[in-house]
Amino acid sequence: MKITVIGAGSTYTPELMEGLLQRAEQMQIKEVWLYDINQRRLEIVGGLIQRMNQAQGEPFAVHATLERRAAIAGADFVLTQIRVGGQQARHDDTIFSLGHDMIGQETTGPAGFAKAMRTIPVILDICSEIRASAPNAWLLNFTNPAGIMTEAVLRHGGVNVIGLCNGPLGMQMNIAQQYGVGHRDVDLDYMGLNHLGFVRRIWVKGEEVTQGVLETMAAKAANIPDLEVDAAFAQSLNMIPSGYLRYFFLEAEMLKVLKAKPKTRAQEVMAIEETLLRKYADPDLKEKPPELEKRGGAYYSTAAVELMQSLHSNGGEKHIVNVRNQGTITDLPYDAAVEVTAIVDGRGAQPLALGPLPTAIRGLVQQVKAYEELTVEAAVTGSYAKALLALSNNPLVPSVNRGKLLLDQFNEHHQLGLR
Amino acid sequence: MKITVIGAGSTYTPELMEGLLQRAEQMQIKEVWLYDINQRRLEIVGGLIQRMNQAQGEPFAVHATLERRAAIAGADFVLTQIRVGGQQARHDDTIFSLGHDMIGQETTGPAGFAKAMRTIPVILDICSEIRASAPNAWLLNFTNPAGIMTEAVLRHGGVNVIGLCNGPLGMQMNIAQQYGVGHRDVDLDYMGLNHLGFVRRIWVKGEEVTQGVLETMAAKAANIPDLEVDAAFAQSLNMIPSGYLRYFFLEAEMLKVLKAKPKTRAQEVMAIEETLLRKYADPDLKEKPPELEKRGGAYYSTAAVELMQSLHSNGGEKHIVNVRNQGTITDLPYDAAVEVTAIVDGRGAQPLALGPLPTAIRGLVQQVKAYEELTVEAAVTGSYAKALLALSNNPLVPSVNRGKLLLDQFNEHHQLGLR
Amino acid sequence: MKITVIGAGSTYTPELMEGLLQRAEQMQIKEVWLYDINQRRLEIVGGLIQRMNQAQGEPFAVHATLERRAAIAGADFVLTQIRVGGQQARHDDTIFSLGHDMIGQETTGPAGFAKAMRTIPVILDICSEIRASAPNAWLLNFTNPAGIMTEAVLRHGGVNVIGLCNGPLGMQMNIAQQYGVGHRDVDLDYMGLNHLGFVRRIWVKGEEVTQGVLETMAAKAANIPDLEVDAAFAQSLNMIPSGYLRYFFLEAEMLKVLKAKPKTRAQEVMAIEETLLRKYADPDLKEKPPELEKRGGAYYSTAAVELMQSLHSNGGEKHIVNVRNQGTITDLPYDAAVEVTAIVDGRGAQPLALGPLPTAIRGLVQQVKAYEELTVEAAVTGSYAKALLALSNNPLVPSVNRGKLLLDQFNEHHQLGLR
Amino acid sequence: MKITVIGAGSTYTPELMEGLLQRAEQMQIKEVWLYDINQRRLEIVGGLIQRMNQAQGEPFAVHATLERRAAIAGADFVLTQIRVGGQQARHDDTIFSLGHDMIGQETTGPAGFAKAMRTIPVILDICSEIRASAPNAWLLNFTNPAGIMTEAVLRHGGVNVIGLCNGPLGMQMNIAQQYGVGHRDVDLDYMGLNHLGFVRRIWVKGEEVTQGVLETMAAKAANIPDLEVDAAFAQSLNMIPSGYLRYFFLEAEMLKVLKAKPKTRAQEVMAIEETLLRKYADPDLKEKPPELEKRGGAYYSTAAVELMQSLHSNGGEKHIVNVRNQGTITDLPYDAAVEVTAIVDGRGAQPLALGPLPTAIRGLVQQVKAYEELTVEAAVTGSYAKALLALSNNPLVPSVNRGKLLLDQFNEHHQLGLR
Helix, strand or coil: CEEEEECCCCCCHHHHHHHHHHCCCCCCCCEEEEECCCHHHHHHHHHHHHHHHHHCCCCCEEEEECCHHHHHCCCCEEEECCCCCHHHHHHHHHHHHHHCCCCCCCCCCHHHHHHHHHHHHHHHHHHHHHHHHCCCCEEEECCCCHHHHHHHHHHHCCCEEEECCCHHHHHHHHHHHHHCCCHHHEEEEEEEECCEEEEEEEEECCEECHHHHHHHHHHHHHCECCECCCHHHHHHHCCEECHHHHHHHCHHHHHHHHHHCCCCHHHHHHHHHHHHHHHHHCCCCCCCCHHHHHHCCCCHHHHHHHHHHHHHHCCCEEEEEEEECCCCECCCCCCCEEEEEEEEECCEEEEECCECCCHHHHHHHHHHHHHHHHHHHHHHHCCHHHHHHHHHHCCCCCCHHHHHHHHHHHHHHCCCCCC | CEEEEECCCCCCHHHHHHHHHHCCCCCCCCEEEEECCCHHHHHHHHHHHHHHHHHCCCCCEEEEECCHHHHHCCCCEEEECCCCCHHHHHHHHHHHHHHCCCCCCCCCCHHHHHHHHHHHHHHHHHHHHHHHHCCCCEEEECCCCHHHHHHHHHHHCCCEEEECCCHHHHHHHHHHHHHCCCHHHEEEEEEEECCEEEEEEEEECCEECHHHHHHHHHHHHHCECCECCCHHHHHHHCCEECHHHHHHHCHHHHHHHHHHCCCCHHHHHHHHHHHHHHHHHCCCCCCCCHHHHHHCCCCHHHHHHHHHHHHHHCCCEEEEEEEECCCCECCCCCCCEEEEEEEEECCEEEEECCECCCHHHHHHHHHHHHHHHHHHHHHHHCCHHHHHHHHHHCCCCCCHHHHHHHHHHHHHHCCCCCC | CEEEEECCCCCCHHHHHHHHHHCCCCCCCCEEEEECCCHHHHHHHHHHHHHHHHHCCCCCEEEEECCHHHHHCCCCEEEECCCCCHHHHHHHHHHHHHHCCCCCCCCCCHHHHHHHHHHHHHHHHHHHHHHHHCCCCEEEECCCCHHHHHHHHHHHCCCEEEECCCHHHHHHHHHHHHHCCCHHHEEEEEEEECCEEEEEEEEECCEECHHHHHHHHHHHHHCECCECCCHHHHHHHCCEECHHHHHHHCHHHHHHHHHHCCCCHHHHHHHHHHHHHHHHHCCCCCCCCHHHHHHCCCCHHHHHHHHHHHHHHCCCEEEEEEEECCCCECCCCCCCEEEEEEEEECCEEEEECCECCCHHHHHHHHHHHHHHHHHHHHHHHCCHHHHHHHHHHCCCCCCHHHHHHHHHHHHHHCCCCCC | CEEEEECCCCCCHHHHHHHHHHCCCCCCCCEEEEECCCHHHHHHHHHHHHHHHHHCCCCCEEEEECCHHHHHCCCCEEEECCCCCHHHHHHHHHHHHHHCCCCCCCCCCHHHHHHHHHHHHHHHHHHHHHHHHCCCCEEEECCCCHHHHHHHHHHHCCCEEEECCCHHHHHHHHHHHHHCCCHHHEEEEEEEECCEEEEEEEEECCEECHHHHHHHHHHHHHCECCECCCHHHHHHHCCEECHHHHHHHCHHHHHHHHHHCCCCHHHHHHHHHHHHHHHHHCCCCCCCCHHHHHHCCCCHHHHHHHHHHHHHHCCCEEEEEEEECCCCECCCCCCCEEEEEEEEECCEEEEECCECCCHHHHHHHHHHHHHHHHHHHHHHHCCHHHHHHHHHHCCCCCCHHHHHHHHHHHHHHCCCCCC
């Protein structure tokens, strides 16, 4: 088995490597290929990965390369964890957005739109490489905005794809801790889009615990975790929303908070990454350093490795992933990418029937799905008109005219070439 | 034929009367009943209506009454044009909304939500009267928010209902003027919800003129009429939106404008109405005074009377009205109220198949429809939780927590009794 | 205005001509082109048409030609009334079907399947001519099986098309007679497919008369006209079915009747046509002879001419026609051809929303629609496998294996070239 | 854990008991209650079950009773395997059907209709008992026609229900044998209705083997097993149909075969059952006798016990069962019972998204589903009109009038009380 990591210079890669090493034998991993376009990062991160591998007795071969074809050819799994433009672009997108009194939010907000516009062409180019040299491979995409990336690949990529996010697994882990069980014992009726997911019902070892979880959350500081919305609203909702919902539910408050911050998250991450890369460069370091936790992305490795294992071993486990809707959520388009519970085995990821969205969340999810569709169309066609429609459909853009000013800035600064 | 006007004390009533007089014979009108709960207004407006009738040789009998049952019993048409709480409530709703940095907007905004919550119980009570004493009558509803009212009656009223707005007719009239034809020669592919409608294509006497209309509009001050959105966006949209869309497309700008106004629209209307009522009280006045035009509501009478005539005469004309969706717009719920073109004849209003909403507007229309559904549910159940969900789903509410503060104000001030 | 008749050698053409002459001025007809591949018939029928035109003072020019391009170029309306293989093929199809103990039925049965397989390629070839030389023309198709032809053109023809049948108009005419009104005063809630239509409700001048019509029909010989099904079933159905439904509702009985007939309908028609053609050839005949009535096809001319006039004059009248479903019947595919009431004006034919099929007829209509879809696919691809699936899906085929024997006969005899 | 068997006097019960004994410990079975209305059968079969239990060291308590309430109260699982009217009614239904030249077929044919009409009231009465005295129990229904029973319970029963058939498991077992694997290693894309199921794709241990299975089947006597349809059709279908499809695909041939048989299947079964009951009555018999195999129903015990175990242990295994559609098959009604692959755990059975039916089978499945819906409606309302519509919608009824004669016979003979 050959696993390829695209964007392997990411500081997350040692986290992933740790997971691969743990399951090397079980999954019969033979080769891991690390690919990046950034030579310095590839050398530093790749060096650490090599040392981690050696420290475990080299269960498989590790190759680091700047040549994409070699990295992809014949792969069984291609993991994409790229960031086109790097943290600097993220920083710029945030600053531009705040400059027009809008939250940037690099996944679900205007900054996420800019990121998608930069990234979709790159992902689709990777897809053409996969079609040519590894047509049976699974593309496992972690690149944000993960829902839009999955939609783009489903509609235009022509490869086997599953979009993955660590968020839903984090929700399972939290509940698992609360009930003192493993995360595989927690079953969520999860429905929505990436970073726009809602848990309708919860079972622990087959027993429904929905009301218990909702009450515990209400009790804990009278809010749902990390989202300081009013407790009455949380109760009305009668579902557990993804933490990212705070940008929509508390848009006004979040905008104030973000404008008041001295640094953008991108700037913080740049600092963290420099520290991490310095650590990684230490030839004595042979394992994932504890500082990596600050970087975020908890459970990223677990999510990725467990997913690969289900696919490889025909396991049939449930995973919450981004896949084609195909009727699972009855009031979203049949071909849309949705984030739902799916059974994953040798066939891929088959979603479970969920029915209609509760009215309480239906409108928001449908609105964001329309925005996502338009964004993919804009990126694929290079149409300025489509891009303007897309950005105007984002719920965080409170004015078409301001949205247009922001779009013009994105277009010029990132040379998107929209016309 | 008996026509009943509920809320006949409205200053609009003379406008309506003018239309009825013009078609009295054609429509075989026998009786017009004027009902209101406000005695002073009923006397003043009713007096003018009586004099208008006499001046035309009394083609039918006019009755003014404070007794609802007598007014409704045996009616063929019941027109509802009520305003629960009057302009004062409208003013309060606007001020409350602005106080939380939100546009009030008494039809599509938070103020419209408050108005709906006050009005739905009254409309449903009128429906129970119609079921009891005029079960074959057509309820023609003009009361705003007209889309929500129609949805409430369709789901809970148990009577024949068509919701009507003068807006779409205004769009037809504008285009008719531009092309020098009658408004019946202008055919619109109109789809959406009340005050959230979009014209996809336009025909004049069977010839498509869509691009011509779009270009003329773009040329005229580089914008679509009354909506100073960027011309590039208008072109991207490739549809003509209802003027009310400005509140969603230019939310941020409109909020500034409204906060800067010295008076609310309600206060302006109160002044206009006092002037009008003084005029109406003049025993020498025997016709609609020209000052009524300032009140707005152009074409209201034309819309109402032409609709009644199509129903009465089995005419089969096209009207843009609020009716049950029943598959006409394929990505809105089957039972939702939508504003679309329908064929109106003795059977009622049967909508024409339209297919899916263009992606450019799909999300917004779906979001607002979810808000409308939740609002009806909140009003019918008296549930605080549903009301909070409803208001939070309104696109003009940028924060659930602020929405809750506003809801509490509405609940207390208007004694909505939500729990 | 130029009208082109494809298959003008049909003995029906004088019927059509009569209608055109009546409306020549109103519709501003300038040219009528008659095209056929059969020179003898074209000369005979064309001769009569010319004489009919002259007798009325030549309101328009009549051209008869064997050159298709000349006939079609620049046409406003192209009427197709062709019969590929002629009555002989019809006769053969019937005999083959009866030979395997199946009803042939040249529209909805196995013989209709064979006719569709022969005709679809010809119709699509005519479409390519229209695209090339009369791209704005309306193709009005009368060729049977009319529903399948419309489906083929909608999916593969790329031209404006409306499928037309005289059957629904006949139902309106019957009810109009019963109530002493004109057929335009009869409004039918008509839903289904061609020769598989059902009337759910009936209005005469805006008053519902459904129960009255059902009862009159039940009373008249305790059956629905021409369909000697049990009265209890007719009542259970609570709808008026097209007369062709007898082949499905009384399959066993009809098979016996047809097997017992000494001649096929095709043979009868051949005899009638020879008589008619002899009549037509008489240089003194200048009008439609009364014998034409025996040929069937009542109201064919009325249906065609009224439809052209609605399209031409932007009339907005209701017509029951074959058009793309587009959500009108919610449990049939969006792109399927259906036979429903549509508003016809300069834009074309826009169907009215009907909702779901009553459960009583849902299964049969869905079954036949699947058969129709498969038939179009078989004809377009030339696939034997698809053809076998199509024929096996026809409700009149009681065994896949017998269906295959029949298919092989069709394939060989008509040189369908299926592989 | 308490398991209740309704209709425990069935000769199948020892088969079921064998499975329960094998998993007694694993499933923590405490009590098994046997209920029947036939005292003789209950004594004989119950006696054998008791001896089987004792021979295995009495892992749980066995109770045999004629009192339904005692049997059901507090049960965790209620298995229904009843036959209202017994084999005699089955025999009569078959003879009546053949008398009108129709296949009876006690599951999918007219005899199945009669059986459903007799059985639905009894099943719904059992449901009311479950609601009253074991509201959390799972009703596992084996009673035929299993799809119609499930639809009836889903719509009118108000209890947790899963419909089960041994057929799909049999298909898995066959393929498992062919590939030398366990049946849990065979994964089927199974879609349709009970006894009207189709396998679209097949995986063995995660590898797709669809074409291999299809070819093996074609090779084996150039037919699909047990269904002597033409090999070309089997290939065209490109799916593996349930064996019961022969009644639809080869209706004409099967009718001949059945009419030629000297005895009905019911008569054969009566003889087998008498032999079995004599065996069962032998006080020395302490295990399932080998003669039981002749009775049919292979894998019945495996299907039942594995399903109970998945529910009990929160296992999450795939089972092919009858459940509410809820969007799984997009062109069947949302609330219809369908037979599909579902994940079964403590929550119940959640179906996997399948999308649209292939056109090749869509019409037939939709037709039969309409028949099933109408049958449930007829049984619940006691309406003669609905019953006539239902029976006329069955594809094996070639004439409404003959169907009516048959219905009248059923109604009188079984005292169905239809009006």
